[in-house]
Amino acid sequence: MNLICNAFAFISEYETGRLDVNRNNEDQIKEIYLKNSCVSLISAKRINPEEEVALCTNIELPKWCVDILEKEYIKIFLIPFDCFLFNKDTKWSLAFYKICVLKHLIDTYDFENICLMDCDTIVNKEFGDLWEEAAYGVLMYNTFDTYNHQMRKEIKKEFQRIFPSCDCRNNEYFAGGEITGNKIFIEGLITLCENIYDIMQKNEGGAQQFMETNFFGMQLINLSQD
Numbered sequence: 001m002n003l004i005c006n007a008f009a010f011i012s013e014y015e016t017g018r019l020d021v022n023r024n025n026e027d028q029i030k031e032i033y034l035k036n037s038c039v040s041l042i043s044a045k046r047i048n049p050e051e052e053v054a055l056c057t058n059i060e061l062p063k064w065c066v067d068i069l070e071k072e073y074i075k076i077f078l079i080p081f082d083c084f085l086f087n088k089d090t091k092w093s094l095a096f097y098k099i100c101v102l103k104h105l106i107d108t109y110d111f112e113n114i115c116l117m118d119c120d121t122i123v124n125k126e127f128g129d130l131w132e133e134a135a136y137g138v139l140m141y142n143t144f145d146t147y148n149h150q151m152r153k154e155i156k157k158e159f160q161r162i163f164p165s166c167d168c169r170n171n172e173y174f175a176g177g178e179i180t181g182n183k184i185f186i187e188g189l190i191t192l193c194e195n196i197y198d199i200m201q202k203n204e205g206g207a208q209q210f211m212e213t214n215f216f217g218m219q220l221i222n223l224s225q226d
Helices: 026-047 063-071 093-108 128-136 150-162 183-201 214-225
Strands: 002-008 052-057 075-078 113-117 139-142 174-182
Touching (some): 002 026, 026 052, 075 093, 093 113, 128 139, 128 174
Parallel strands (some): 052 075
Antiparallel strands (some): 139 174
């Protein structure tokens, strides 16, 4: 069985990303993400009806959301945000819930392949070719940002600070909007993330930047070749 899922976490006062809303209106923030997730998961299930589709979350969902998901045969996995935690002021601090979810899914279930998508992702085709490619490594979105892109500059600076002996002249980073892999590769990915997280905890700053550096990407490449 394969799984297509969204991961949505909410913790009061934690950074939720770029939303043009009142940051103090927590109900509105949750509503926006959950409505997006309903569209995302419904599109996935209707085009891939044979696949398991689920919303993974750490909160109790409002009734309207539960009703919509259950009507479309989409499951709800309640998963605590209990690992890969960062300071609440860290940009995209809640985004690391994705890695937490992957760890729990691997530890708890026996899915052959997993695709974790951002809540604002819509699906318009079957996943057959994606599952086939997942047999060769972890699939993530390459941003293809140029050297003068501000985020890439920040990543390079943070990378050099944490790993001064590594060559990052051609550093590259991968966005977490889509993470796909089979069970073996996702297990390897989680192990890498745990090792990197331990290093990051010993080095202040750089949470969201470092997680997507070329070091991380090259490790994924090495993992797929082992």
